[in-house]
Amino acid sequence: MGKRNEDMVNYNIDYNENEGMVYSSQKMKAIVSMVENISKTDATVLLMGETGVGKEVIAKLIHRKSHRRDKRFVVINCAAIPENLIESELFGHEKGAFTGASYRKIGKFEQAQGGTVFLDEIGELPLKMQVKFLRVLQERQFERIGSLDSIDLDVRVIVATNKDLLEELEKGNFREDLYYRVNVIKIEIPPLRERKEDIIALSNVFLREFANYYNKSLKKIDLETMHILLNHQWKGNVRELKNVIERSVILAKKNEQILTINHLPIEVKIDNSFPEMRERTKISLKEYEKLLILYTLYDVKGNKSRAAEILGIRRQTLYNKMREYGIDI
């Protein structure tokens, strides 16, 4: 290894980039390999996960990997459409179908013919529409409002929710038959705080992208700052992280090369020490070991001999574990 000074110490980790999706954790690797398999089928997929975890990113990945990739990927946000407009949004209408229908409208399902429809926040779909949607899933046919002609539908359906659908089902807000119909393949995307490696990978990629976009010289995130990013709870998940990095990049001066704690928005600069994190986050022994190694290396600014000494293991053992966990500092 060449000459090393503090500036050269980087916080790096192997990561994958797949159709714009960045990931490094075992959890996301498992999800991507599941995506590779289900992309080959036409099965309906249910994506579950907190806000901002990347449900739409995964939905797009499924589409891009499927034979439908050259056709459209159409997003329907069920929470964003007023209840009285949702049917015509989904299925379209004929001219004169109702007062105000002055032209024929092609609905989202029809727009997606041959491609993929992504219904976001499916838990918000009104019960009346749930019945119609169920029929579409079962019969693969629909009618524009005001028309008697059924149109055959050839679309892959992906739905997403950040609500617990079983709970909604018990409350009577979600139909049981539809629940079983959409729950053919379920993918649960874990929150960002439960896949810390992705925080490192995503932060670095977002830094590169925003530095480029805003014409800044930023090249890396210093270790102290990464420590804070790793400990943050990320209630808004990847969306929040992306936003934090963007705001930090905007704050940096044009010629600054290193993103430091000074650039971070105040709400992120909260002090959560390592033991406290253990209280809050349920992680496995292996993940804990990986994090402990990461933190120790970070504390000693990448000095392997010093880290091995603190951890009470031989240098070679440390190297082996770093290789095993994909740590490259």
Ligand SMILES: Nc1ncnc2c1ncn2[C@@H]1O[C@H](COP(=O)(O)OP(=O)(O)OP(=O)(O)O)[C@@H](O)[C@H]1O
């Ligand atoms: N693995 C990832 N790699 C790169 N960008 C990601 C990744 N996951 C999420 N993002 C980015 O984070 C933001 C939120 O992702 P997305 O919209 O897919 O989340 P979501 O789960 O659909 O959120 P919501 O529940 O609010 O609809 C987007 O800007 C997306 O590009």
Ligand SMILES: [Mg+2]
């Ligand atoms: Mg979404």
